[in-house]
Amino acid sequence: MEGPYRDLGSGFARLTGQEGARRGPSRITHVEDALLELLRNARDAGASQIFVASTLAARRFRALTVIDDGRGIPEPYAGLVFEPGVTTRHLNPVPDPTAPTGSHHGAGLALYHLKQASVSAEVLSPSSPTAIRATFDTRTLPERHLQSASRPSRSNLLATAESFARSQKQPHPPRLYHGSPARILAALLRNRIIQSSSGSGGLRREAGRVGLYLSGRTVQRVMRGQVAAAEPVGSGGLRAGSGPAPRRRGAGGGGAVLPVGEEEKAEIAAILGRAARAGYVEVDDLKVESRPGEILLKARVYEPEEEYE
Ligand SMILES: Nc1ncnc2c1ncn2[C@@H]1O[C@H](COP(=O)(O)OP(=O)(O)OP(=O)(O)O)[C@@H](O)[C@H]1O
Ligand SMILES: [Mg+2]
Known part of the structure; x- marks a missing residue:
């Protein structure tokens, strides 16, 4: 030096x-x-x-x-x-x-x-x-x-x-x-x-x-183990709820259709929001797709920038 x-x-x-x-x-x-x-x-x-x-x-x-x-x-x-x-x-x-x-x-x-x-x-x-x-x-x-x-x-x-x-x-x-x-x-x-x-x-x-x-x-x-531990960066560790949704086709395209209105959608979003916050993540962009014989929910899950404390 x-x-x-x-x-x-x-x-x-x-x-x-x-x-x-x-x-x-x-x-x-x-x-x-x-x-x-x-x-x-x-x-x-x-x-x-x-x-x-x-x-x-x-x-x-x-x-x-x-x-x-x-x-x-x-x-x-x-x-x-x-x-x-x-x-x-x-x-x-x-x-x-x-x-x-x-x-x-x-x-x-x-x-x-x-x-x-x-x-x-x-x-x-x-x-x-x-x-x-x-x-x-x-x-x-x-x-x-x-x-x-x-x-x-x-x-x-x-x-x-x-x-x-x-x-x-x-x-x-x-x-x-x-x-x-x-x-x-x-x-x-x-x-x-x-x-x-x-x-x-x-x-x-x-x-x-x-x-x-x-x-x-x-x-x-x-x-109590209710908070997912941070994973090493670059390990591709899964964040809470980010697993791929199971893909199962409806029974031959048949079956009943469940219509979901805005009010029900808001309730589903609220439930997902509570579940997410318990794991210190956030959920938004909820999409609900009603198909014959099945219903698909898709939402974006991410780590928030803002602290909760
Ligand atoms: N996490 C740490 N663990 C142990 N010692 C540390 C740690 N962080 C800083 N130090 C000590 O503090 C000193 C000063 O750190 P600082 O980053 O200011 O300068 P430096 O690392 O010596 O040189 P540079 O300016 O290139 O970073 C280091 O030389 C080291 O001895
Ligand atoms: Mg240094």
């Missing part, structure tokens, strides 16, 4: 001569850039699993909680990592083929710029697991627009996580999970990153400790 640095102990250093870079343009111009830096740091800490919980409040404030099972940050340094030039990469710079050309990976500036661009950013848990939470005002730090208007469930944050996962070329790349806080809590339990030992009150505190702020009711639902 070029440039002089001051040894801070435990492998940490503060790179000096960072004035230029510090005042230079930030790498973080969109929320997705911040997510990418958090993912890189977790990967560089040797994480085998990385969990990203995302919420959007008031259609404006994006909160990202990134939890990883890597080596963690030694306690006394947790408050320093947002300062410019503070890094552990000065002795062993991490080669990063995925970094955009011209970026200074290993300069200890990513979290500094991230914090500058955020409403708040903090290390909630320095290790076992490591949890970093940052909130952004999307009016000042925008999110990139969706690439595909036909797939509104694919937020760009998920697409960012997917492309990060795909770009990892090491033999054992970290497994990456993305979802609502409830689905991430379910995944943390399933993967034994946190344990549900002392009832729902204890689990709620555990979840809060790693930046997953959930109601007591939601935590109980997670404990």
Whole structure:
């Protein structure tokens, strides 16, 4: 690593001569850039699993909680990592083929710029697991627009996580999970990153400790197994209710026809909506098709952007 640095102990250093870079343009111009830096740091800490919980409040404030099972940050340094030039990469710079050309990976500036661009950013848990939470005002730090208007469930944050996962070329790349806080809590339990030992009150505190702020009711639902755990991104994991509808032909095109009016359709939509919300997904575009001998219901199921808490 070029440039002089001051040894801070435990492998940490503060790179000096960072004035230029510090005042230079930030790498973080969109929320997705911040997510990418958090993912890189977790990967560089040797994480085998990385969990990203995302919420959007008031259609404006994006909160990202990134939890990883890597080596963690030694306690006394947790408050320093947002300062410019503070890094552990000065002795062993991490080669990063995925970094955009011209970026200074290993300069200890990513979290500094991230914090500058955020409403708040903090290390909630320095290790076992490591949890970093940052909130952004999307009016000042925008999110990139969706690439595909036909797939509104694919937020760009998920697409960012997917492309990060795909770009990892090491033999054992970290497994990456993305979802609502409830689905991430379910995944943390399933993967034994946190344990549900002392009832729902204890689990709620555990979840809060790693930046997953959930109601007591939601935590109980997670404990009862009523919330589908987030699946690793890129695994093609099924979301609740997204299985293909069974295709069975009506009896030779014959049979009775059941007409469904707007009122009944609204009731069906309400029932599906309740079922979906219980699993932290949403349903819309309900189509009801009455055919001789059968009735077909089809609806779009997707993960919501807006949090429920
Ligand atoms: N998830 C994490 N687990 C363990 N240590 C971390 C984690 N995130 C950050 N750190 C520590 O914080 C330091 C600062 O992180 P930051 O992203 O600001 O700079 P960097 O990764 O060193 O270099 P770059 O500017 O290229 O990102 C890292 O060097 C690392 O020691
Ligand atoms: Mg970094």
